[in-house]
Amino acid sequence: AQKITQTQPGMFVQEKEAVTLDCTYDTSDQSYGLFWYKQPSSGEMIFLIYQGSYDEQNATEGRYSLNFQKARKSANLVISASQLGDSAMYFCAMRGYSTLTFGKGTMLLVSP
Amino acid sequence: ETGVTQTPRHLVMGMTNKKSLKCEQHLGHNAMYWYKQSAKKPLELMFVYNFKEQTENNSVPSRFSPECPNSSHLFLHLHTLQPEDSALYLCASSQQAQRDDEQYFGPGTRLTVT
Numbered sequence: 001a002q003k004i005t006q007t008q009p010g011m012f013v014q015e016k017e018a019v020t021l022d023c024t025y026d027t028s029d030q031s032y033g034l035f036w037y038k039q040p041s042s043g044e045m046i047f048l049i050y051q052g053s054y055d056e057q058n059a060t061e062g063r064y065s066l067n068f069q070k071a072r073k074s075a076n077l078v079i080s081a082s083q084l085g086d087s088a089m090y091f092c093a094m095r096g097y098s099t100l101t102f103g104k105g106t107m108l109l110v111s112p
Numbered sequence: 113e114t115g116v117t118q119t120p121r122h123l124v125m126g127m128t129n130k131k132s133l134k135c136e137q138h139l140g141h142n143a144m145y146w147y148k149q150s151a152k153k154p155l156e157l158m159f160v161y162n163f164k165e166q167t168e169n170n171s172v173p174s175r176f177s178p179e180c181p182n183s184s185h186l187f188l189h190l191h192t193l194q195p196e197d198s199a200l201y202l203c204a205s206s207q208q209a210q211r212d213d214e215q216y217f218g219p220g221t222r223l224t225v226t
Contacts, residue, residue: 004154033212035214035215037217042219043200043202043219043220043222044217044218044219044220045155045202045204045215045217046217047214047215047216047217050212050214052212091155093155095212099145099157099160099168099170099209100145100157100215101154101157102154102155103154104152104153104154105154
């Protein structure tokens with residue numbers, strides 16, 4: 001069975017600062033993918049970044065980077081230079097041989 | 113229209129009503145998904161369709177009935193729902209139902225069962 005744990009129910013950050021959102025996972029699959037999604041108050045889930053379990057380099061997409069530590073089974077999302085529009089729920093998800101499993105999410109609030 | 117669209121965006125229905133949720137994707141994808149998002153709970157996968165065939169039913173009660181007439185359209189037919197079925201229902205699509213295919217989500221239908 002797959003499990004995703006996001007231990008931070010909420011995070012606060014000031015505009016232009018960097019923030020790290022934690023995600024740990026558990027799986028018995030040898031090959032898997034890790035995803036981060038953003039959900040603004042409008043409800044739509046927006047794909048941010050993907051990391052494959054066999055990728056040697058950490059994934060980066062603009063201001064988003066994924067700090068992947070396979071031995072520790074962690075896949076933390078780092079947002080650099082936070083913007084007010086980054087305020088949203090953030091979900092970590094994993095997909096192995098079965099379907100996508102989501103964590104409970106972290107609410108990020110960016111203040112001016 | 114681009115991406116994944118869902119209609120209606122909001123729905124209020126009584127427990128004896130029958131209604132349907134519609135999802136349409138304009139991305140040329142072959143896999144479509146229904147998710148349920150309840151307050152303070154992780155997103156729950158309900159159904160997966162790959163090339164119009166249902167490949168996964170995550171122990172969903174029979175009062176939820178999916179239909180996938182083609183790769184671009186997905187419906188969720190609702191009947192005799194319970195108040196605990198009130199939630200945000202999200203539709204998603206991906207190129208195929210594979211491990212590294214990111215899913216693109218629609219805006220969701222906010223369902224309230226009275």
